[in-house]
Amino acid sequence: DTGVSQDPRHKITKRGQNVTFRCDPISEHNRLYWYRQTLGQGPEFLTYFQNEAQLEKSRLLSDRFSAERPKGSFSTLEIQRTEQGDSAMYLCASSPQGQGADTQYFGPGTRLTVL
Amino acid sequence: GENVEQHPSTLSVQEGDSAVIKCTYSDSASNYFPWYKQELGKGPQLIIDIRSNVGEKKDQRIAVTLNKTAKHFSLHITETQPEDSAVYFCAHTGGSYIPTFGRGTSLIVHP
Numbered sequence: 001d002t003g004v005s006q007d008p009r010h011k012i013t014k015r016g017q018n019v020t021f022r023c024d025p026i027s028e029h030n031r032l033y034w035y036r037q038t039l040g041q042g043p044e045f046l047t048y049f050q051n052e053a054q055l056e057k058s059r060l061l062s063d064r065f066s067a068e069r070p071k072g073s074f075s076t077l078e079i080q081r082t083e084q085g086d087s088a089m090y091l092c093a094s095s096p097q098g099q100g101a102d103t104q105y106f107g108p109g110t111r112l113t114v115l
Numbered sequence: 116g117e118n119v120e121q122h123p124s125t126l127s128v129q130e131g132d133s134a135v136i137k138c139t140y141s142d143s144a145s146n147y148f149p150w151y152k153q154e155l156g157k158g159p160q161l162i163i164d165i166r167s168n169v170g171e172k173k174d175q176r177i178a179v180t181l182n183k184t185a186k187h188f189s190l191h192i193t194e195t196q197p198e199d200s201a202v203y204f205c206a207h208t209g210g211s212y213i214p215t216f217g218r219g220t221s222l223i224v225h226p
Contacts, residue, residue, distance in 0.1 A: 004158075031212065042121075042204045042216030043159065056213065091158055095212070102147045102208045106158035 002026060004107035006092050012113045013082055020078045021110045025094030032075050033104060034067055035091040036060065043091055043106075049075060082114045121205050121217025129225050134195050136220045138205035139187045145207040148181060148188045149214070153202045162203075163190070195224045 005024045013019050025032045030051050035043035046065070047057045051072040061067075064082075069075040079086055089111050093104040120139045128134050138148075146167040151159035165172045165179045165188065172179050176195075181188040188207075192199055202221050206214035 040218065042219055045213050048213065102212050103149065103161065103164065104214065105161065108158045
């Protein structure tokens, strides 16, 4: 399967703990995006990378959130001192460079539950 | 980002009927309009998209129409089947490549 993969698929944690999610984009896609999705809503943009450079961050990305893409391939999203309001589906997407760069392909998501 | 209004929030049809979902946006710079299907527990899957230089695009039972003057675009599904049941999201993107999504339409196709 050459689609976007995310790990883990589900994460249950206690409030105050740190969590880290991983995203592996489609091979050779140089853009990688993170979104958050809550029940009854569409995906909300968090941040995106072009290769290893983090080019834009949403206001939703508080200082407890950090994302990295050190080698321009996989990316990690870390949430420190989790709060119950962080419970959501965290989606990753990737897109190619050049023509079709605006077409995004999503992974299956990581569902986070903060108790 | 710019908002997008999506209607209806829920759509219930009988198998074989047509379904239409409409989205309205405000950013005149938007030039790419994808539609995604999301099944329970899965990520959104791109099903069809249209660019601002085209008014209509069709792929088998699915079609999308775009009216740039009125700033709305619609998804049309004909001959609906139970496996079409899912949540459908519209989105639009300008030059930033960062899409704004609608709130979704839950489509239920009754056999």
